[in-house]
Amino acid sequence: MAGLMSRASAIMKAKISKLLDHAEDPAETLDYSYERQLELLQNVKRGIADVVTAKKRLQLQETQLEQSVVKLDSQAREALAAGREDLARQALERKSGLQQQLQSLDQQAKQLEEQQAKLEASEKALSAKVEAFRTQKETIKAQYSAAEAQVKIGEAATGIGEEMADTGLAIQRAKDKTEQMQARAAAIDELTTSGALEDFTSDQTELDRELGALASQSQVDKELAAMKAEIGSGDKQKELKQ
Amino acid sequence: MIVRLMSEGRYEVDDEVAKGLNDIDDQAGAAVERGDEEALSELLRRMADAVRTNGVRVPDEDLSASEAIIPPDDLSLEEARRLFEDEGLIPDLPS
Numbered sequence: 508m509a510g511l512m513s514r515a516s517a518i519m520k521a522k523i524s525k526l527l528d529h530a531e532d533p534a535e536t537l538d539y540s541y542e543r544q545l546e547l548l549q550n551v552k553r554g555i556a557d558v559v560t561a562k563k564r565l566q567l568q569e570t571q572l573e574q575s576v577v578k579l580d581s582q583a584r585e586a587l588a589a590g591r592e593d594l595a596r597q598a599l600e601r602k603s604g605l606q607q608q609l610q611s612l613d614q615q616a617k618q619l620e621e622q623q624a625k626l627e628a629s630e631k632a633l634s635a636k637v638e639a640f641r642t643q644k645e646t647i648k649a650q651y652s653a654a655e656a657q658v659k660i661g662e663a664a665t666g667i668g669e670e671m672a673d674t675g676l677a678i679q680r681a682k683d684k685t686e687q688m689q690a691r692a693a694a695i696d697e698l699t700t701s702g703a704l705e706d707f708t709s710d711q712t713e714l715d716r717e718l719g720a721l722a723s724q725s726q727v728d729k730e731l732a733a734m735k736a737e738i739g740s741g742d743k744q745k746e747l748k749q
Numbered sequence: 750m751i752v753r754l755m756s757e758g759r760y761e762v763d764d765e766v767a768k769g770l771n772d773i774d775d776q777a778g779a780a781v782e783r784g785d786e787e788a789l790s791e792l793l794r795r796m797a798d799a800v801r802t803n804g805v806r807v808p809d810e811d812l813s814a815s816e817a818i819i820p821p822d823d824l825s826l827e828e829a830r831r832l833f834e835d836e837g838l839i840p841d842l843p844s
Contacts, residue, residue: 510774635809666812
């Protein structure tokens with residue numbers, strides 16, 4: 508079976524020939540190709556912006572999960588201090604679940620980072636080639652006969668077509684990765700709103716309510732004790748007066 | 750010859766490096782065929798490393814065509830299949 512390099516080259520050639528098939532005369536081919544190059548440059552820029560937006564969303568979700576982790580940790584401490592090991596265990600279990608999700612978000616963020624770097628490199632290489640092509644295009648139009656121009660155009664268009672196909676691949680892969688990440692983020696949102704998962708970011712979880720009850724219980728106890736003490740000392744004062 | 754590392758850049762390599770690339774490339778093709786993702790990643794990385802280490806970077810503005818094209822070294826098996834079997838991974842150029 509064939510290696511990957513020859514297959515990659517064959518695919519590139521097929522993509523490039525489609526680009527060249529569009530126009531009739533050399534000057535038209537050059538201008539047409541140049542327009543497509545500018546369009547593709549815009550696409551790369553949009554691609555980079557999309558990856559950056561996706562990264563920001565991921566970072567926001569990470570921050571929310573991190574806050575929940577901190578909160579669950581302090582809840583576990585409170586529960587333990589109140590002698591409720593069962594609640595403390597529950598909080599720590601949730602915390603560990605969230606930490607796993609955080610880890611996977613972290614990996615996705617790294618992948619997006621890599622895609623962004625690739626897109627930026629593609630943009631740089633493509634811009635340089637587009638600029639070189641623009642210069643060459645004018646030279647070819649001005650200096651060559653139709654037959655000679657055809658050959659020159661073929662060379663220049665193949666070189667830049669290859670860059671364009673490569674850029675197309677970088678855009679597509681970044682898009683795929685971004686979509687996967689968005690689907691995952693949406694799934695986490697969905698699970699939390701449908702209640703299948705605890706809404707970790709809401710202010711009132713079941714754990715909160717139980718801990719709240721625990722806290723208000725101990726507050727009531729404290730106040731009761733304080734009142735008893737007050738009344739007790741009041742009694743003593745009365746006794747003294749008598 | 751000029752080799753393109755896809756999504757990375759182009760390098761000029763000598764014949765000996767090119768020969769080495771062909772050997773690894775045959776194995777990479779076989780890895781895709783038998784669905785061995787781990788071997789594919791390893792082989793793509795080896796090809797990219799060989800080019801980066803032994804090649805000389807071709808300037809971005811050079812408009813010549815490449816003689817060999819190597820897929821990105823983080824290409825997954827699923828992406829490889831899409832790239833080679835239905836040619837769906839590279840979109841058609843804007844038209």
